[in-house]
Amino acid sequence: MSRIVLDEERCKGCLLCTVVCPKNILRQSSRMNAQGYKVAECAPELAEECTGCTACAQMCPDLAIVVWRTVKAKEASR
């Protein structure tokens, strides 16, 4: 299971990450950060679908997303 770490204080709530996630697991949260932006989040219930594809991080203009990829045992041994 890959995962993302979203820095909510950097996030400006633009939601560009949400539209590029192939798994459609990102969305707007109901939290506002100190700058007054409604930040994005990875829906916890769907988090495990993340493939670590980095699409969201690449699209994020604010470098708010770090992506960790977990190589599955099978893949890792290749």
Add this chain to the structure above:
Amino acid sequence: MSRIVLDEERCKGCLLCTVVCPKNILRQSSRMNAQGYKVAECAPELAEECTGCTACAQMCPDLAIVVWRTVKAKEASR
């Protein structure tokens, strides 16, 4: 017989007229004008060959040449 009138005080002796005359009747004279330019002239002995084609006047950067064209009787009557 057509003819040109060359204003020697305007002429700067560039000789561009001489190279475009289809009849080759223009040349550098031995006269210097007040500006110190050796002016061009129509060789008197060849003057009557002038066709009034205006090539010399068109090329002259200094508007030193006026061209008079004499339409021969035959042409004129056409």
Add this chain to the structure above:
Amino acid sequence: MYADVIIAGFGGQGVVLAGTLLAYAAMEHGLNVTFMPVYGPEMRGGTANCTVVLSDEEIGSPIIRRPQNVVALNRPSLEKFQLQLADGGTVVVNSSLADPALADSARIKVVGVPCNDIAEKVGNARMVNMVAMGAFVKATGALPLERLKQALSHVVPAHYGHLIPKNAEALQAGYDAA
């Protein structure tokens, strides 16, 4: 008569419209008035503020470093501008987004109004600014509320004209809440 106020909040909270409304109302009230927005790239990055000065005398500086009043529509604005507020001055705090307890109530008069909540109740979540201005005139007595209502039609952009009654409601609700 002299009054000044800095109105501050996030970009998008309608700070400039709020200030313009107050200033226009003051003009109609026969006062001298200056309005000074922030402008330029400072507008980016989410915060905005403007300054309004009302007076029956000629107005000197339109920029105020130690205001008599502050309207803080969010927490960063409260934190920043209460420091500048003159002793005994009034701060209207949008308590939906900033805890009025953060304000130094020993030094200044603090009026907490849950502007977002009231605006939502009125039926338009974006009218936080109007709620706050209603509260402001109540808290300071700077102008009669009616003046603000009358000025609405002059400052609300034409394509939002249909929202004027709602704006007036929000002003009233803020006034009532303060």
Add this chain to the structure above:
Amino acid sequence: MYADVIIAGFGGQGVVLAGTLLAYAAMEHGLNVTFMPVYGPEMRGGTANCTVVLSDEEIGSPIIRRPQNVVALNRPSLEKFQLQLADGGTVVVNSSLADPALADSARIKVVGVPCNDIAEKVGNARMVNMVAMGAFVKATGALPLERLKQALSHVVPAHYGHLIPKNAEALQAGYDAA
């Protein structure tokens, strides 16, 4: 010791080279010297001039409105500059192109030298300027002729280096003719 001269003629008569030669020779002679050419679009349209000032004192203005001497290589130059020439000054006139009788010999000293003719005789029709400068130093005693000859190798452009002996001849011929 102080001397100044305006050297004037048609473009192409080598006025600038003549002035440079004189100035360089003066420098070698241990004098202070300034040389001022005309420049810019005024060069177009066929006339050119330059001014040389030699002195054993510090030189003030390098531009002279009432020169002590004039070298006129053609008629327009004679006509223009003899008017500026100081009373008792000297004009060297290229009599091949300008009649020395045109000069006001009552007021100024007139030295007519047929520079074009002499230059052609020397064997290079373009050395009109050298002939005139030879005549100038003879007529005014401003510098020894030798200094001019020695300076030639410093001012004649490298690719004309082979013509230096001819230039010296022309200087000499002008000197002899004045």
Add this chain to the structure above:
Amino acid sequence: MSETLAFTRTPSVAETPTHYCPGCQHGVAHRMVAEYLDAENLAEKTIMVTSIGCSVFLYNYLRFDSVEAPHGRAPATATGVKRVSPDKVVFTYQGDGDLASIGMAEIMHAANRGERITVVFVNNTVYGMTGGQMAPTTLVGQKTTTSPAGRCASTEGAPFRMAEIVAGLGGVAFSARVALNNVKHLAQARKAIRRAFEVQLAGQGMGFVELLATCPTNWKMTPVQANEHIEAAIIPTFPLGVFKDIAKNAGAC
């Protein structure tokens, strides 16, 4: 099963958050340039020439040695840097107002001279910093604060296609237009940025890359709408592609 860092901030990007509006793609452009330079280990020999526009604080976000050029003059300033420091990697970062309006002469001439520099040109079709006035790249019909009725082709002209124009100049070794609106285009952008630096490093001439980017604030759109607008309206006016590559045949990418 092991966890690896698949994406994180490249070292040349400073930690400082940017002052940009939500959804503004200047941040993406910055990052991609930094990623290339870090990947190639060039950061320490890079000198960046910033320009006047929303990206004026670029030196706060990218950790390169920097000189701020007056509005429009970055290509001239970069020329000065490069001519006395030919061993450095030099790039300008310019907006469309900066590069194609007041700076038109400077970009044309630097391009024609073939300055060995890279030009990163962020085209968002408006003057962002000054509040959304018409830019030389504003689309026909686009409303801005100084074209309130929409840009009129007949009196205000059509948008300048700079990547094509500079591609026509002899000194340009690489010129391309890319967009920052989706992952596929980002991959193209990465390649184009690389090539735009490679031709500089190889001494072949100027590398020019035009990046189509959003300005949600002045387009008066949400970031997501703005991003969609790139595909729907901007790219049709500004076709993507490599217009010149000294090494290869140019063509659509």
Add this chain to the structure above:
Amino acid sequence: MSETLAFTRTPSVAETPTHYCPGCQHGVAHRMVAEYLDAENLAEKTIMVTSIGCSVFLYNYLRFDSVEAPHGRAPATATGVKRVSPDKVVFTYQGDGDLASIGMAEIMHAANRGERITVVFVNNTVYGMTGGQMAPTTLVGQKTTTSPAGRCASTEGAPFRMAEIVAGLGGVAFSARVALNNVKHLAQARKAIRRAFEVQLAGQGMGFVELLATCPTNWKMTPVQANEHIEAAIIPTFPLGVFKDIAKNAGAC
């Protein structure tokens, strides 16, 4: 047998002799513009925008109402004239240094906006007035006072082909390059000048005509050599032709 005046000075040309060097073709360019405007009876509604270069005294030679623009800015000045006086015939007369170097931004933008003006562009491949420095149109290898070893394409760039560049901009209705070196080319020049005004009069956009002309003085040639040089060296670099004509298909002439 009757004698008719086949060629004489057209009335809009002043009697004043020019200050140009022998064989300088600025005089030819002046005359041809005046001839067209006189022939069409437009002289009295013409406003001319002069520029800085050897032709700076143009107002002494052509009798039109005139405004002298600072170096490079004639297209902007002409824009100002035309926008408030749309019924006037407006043209700029500019040299290659003026138009293609310092004035690059102004010509590109006026062209792109499609100003209804005519641009008469005299390309003599050098800065004539200032004494023969390298121009943006100087040929590769050409020696000038600031390219003493000859223009080097790799560091100084290749000459700008302005007629082609502006032809690529939407606001340009007509763009052509002609030469003044022989009678056949003069006939082409006459046609091109006419079209460059016609598109203005028709409100179609900018008319642009580039005239290849001699500068014997700074080429260090006799006028006759200089004139031959146009055919031998200049035209091969700057091909003659109509690069755009809104009415017709463009093509070589």
Add this chain to the structure above:
Amino acid sequence: MSADGRIFVKGNEAVSMGAIDAGLKGYFGYPITPQNEIPEYMSLHLPKAGGAFVQAESEMAAINMVLGAAATGARAMTSSSSPGVSLMQESFSYMATSETPCVVVNMMRGGPGLGDINTSQGDYYQATRGGGHGDYRTPVLAPSTCQEAYDLTREAFDIAFRFRTPVMILGDAILGQMKEPITRGVPRPADPAESADWGLSGAKGREQRIFRSLFLAEGVLTAVNQRLRAKFEAMASLARCETFMTEDAELVVVSFGSIARIVKSSIRKLRARGLKVGLLRPITLFPFPAEAVAAVARQGKRLLTIEHNMGQMVDDVRLAVCGIADSAFHGTLSGTIPTPDEYEAAIEAALTGGSK
């Protein structure tokens, strides 16, 4: 519009309205903070008023579009802020020489360099000493309220045409961005007569007309300069200032523009404390109201020049009172917005601390 006919506008809008009401026919400009409301207003309103709006490709292009439009006799203008105005200096010099009337607005911002977008008076020298090359001066008007911005912009065109000269409105970020009520006047009808003698319109039935600034023939440039000098001297009649509480003042502050407003607040506070201080506010910076300043000095009052810069106008104050008195100086620097408190302290110090 309010009941008493006032409208509530930004200084930048007031300037725009003043220009349009003065019969503006062409506006040409390039965006720069803090004056963007001028081109924005013009793009919307000038075409409706029958004028032409062009967003120029640069400030150089803008000022030269103004040159072209103005040469035809049309009322034309541009506006910018400090860095953009610097770029226009070559052309100002040309236009002063070719006697081309126009109005240029400089809403000064913090400098030098790109500086900031706050208020400043750093361009006083540039504005008043013909910042371009050569000997020339252009009238400079310095409004301090939105109403004055409207009025002086209108008047600027009249001055421009009367003297055939560029005229500068020197405002600043405060003036441009501030909103105040103003009373707008009646638009002036177009008056083709004012340029009938010199405007370019095609040389129909008359000699050609020429706007030029190159004069190579001997003596001509000198003659031009003599004529220009006479004109600059004649402009002296334009000198104007406001005085405020100067009659009984012991110390008079000289200050202009928005900064003078802040000084006024300080003076009110000091007066409230019984201190006898007043204000002389130059409204024209060139011509500088030297006579008025000298008159104050002659009355034995002390002078303090306050500027939001390192000391520029103070030169003119000192030159005006040279031999009679001196002026102390208090400068605040770009980057801060000065407060009435700060100036209050400075004025009090000058009052109690002796002359200079």
Add this chain to the structure above:
Amino acid sequence: MSADGRIFVKGNEAVSMGAIDAGLKGYFGYPITPQNEIPEYMSLHLPKAGGAFVQAESEMAAINMVLGAAATGARAMTSSSSPGVSLMQESFSYMATSETPCVVVNMMRGGPGLGDINTSQGDYYQATRGGGHGDYRTPVLAPSTCQEAYDLTREAFDIAFRFRTPVMILGDAILGQMKEPITRGVPRPADPAESADWGLSGAKGREQRIFRSLFLAEGVLTAVNQRLRAKFEAMASLARCETFMTEDAELVVVSFGSIARIVKSSIRKLRARGLKVGLLRPITLFPFPAEAVAAVARQGKRLLTIEHNMGQMVDDVRLAVCGIADSAFHGTLSGTIPTPDEYEAAIEAALTGGSK
């Protein structure tokens, strides 16, 4: 080269040689009369000396190429004449602010406008008052001989680097076009140390370095301006002038540059006639040698300022002697070349006609 090692060169060439001998690494310029010999010389000689020559597309491009080159710590320069220098004003303001050392040569020509190509001193204000926007000053050196043109250009680079500032050489058409013998010095070896602390070279093993002039964060621009002000004040130590026959003079003429040469001729003539007149020639125009001028005034000598303009430096003279004395003024206008005779008459009139 002459027997005594002198070479015979134009002022423009002397400037070029001075710059190359000072270790010039980059010259960027655009042609304009009367300084074309500088780019022409540079195009031939600078590459041989290991520097880069670029003919820029405009003066704006030239000065910004200088900015880029200078930011790397290289010695860089440009040159132009009046209209071209006006176009550089925005960038001067930037460079003064970002503290970028460089040398700019202005060989003044007749103005205003395109003017003519003869000599003038019309750009004194622009040069000494930071002609661009904002509060800044740059040192200005005014040579009056070809030798001084060489020497001061060399020195200008040292000043530029010492203060990290643009420095202007203010010459004129006479100085640029005149040829005189000069003695050329030994070329200075390159000294990378002088920019080691601040030059851009790639942020290897250190924090990034930034040349900037925009400062929006609160208080920063003020701090920058405070630092700049301190620097401008520190430049006062550079003030320098030449005095000539002033000891016993009753009247001292203040005049600079080539015009001071003409004045010297006039003074020699007047001395020959027994009149006690002398000359004070400012060599630095900013900082103005105010102390030296004041000292002369304090000795009770009368002052006459002579300029080839309508009166610009005379402001600095008057400000220097304010309260002690006054200065009369004699100005000649662009378009003519003033003669020793004319100045002789003016000086005599001032001497006999009373003070002022």
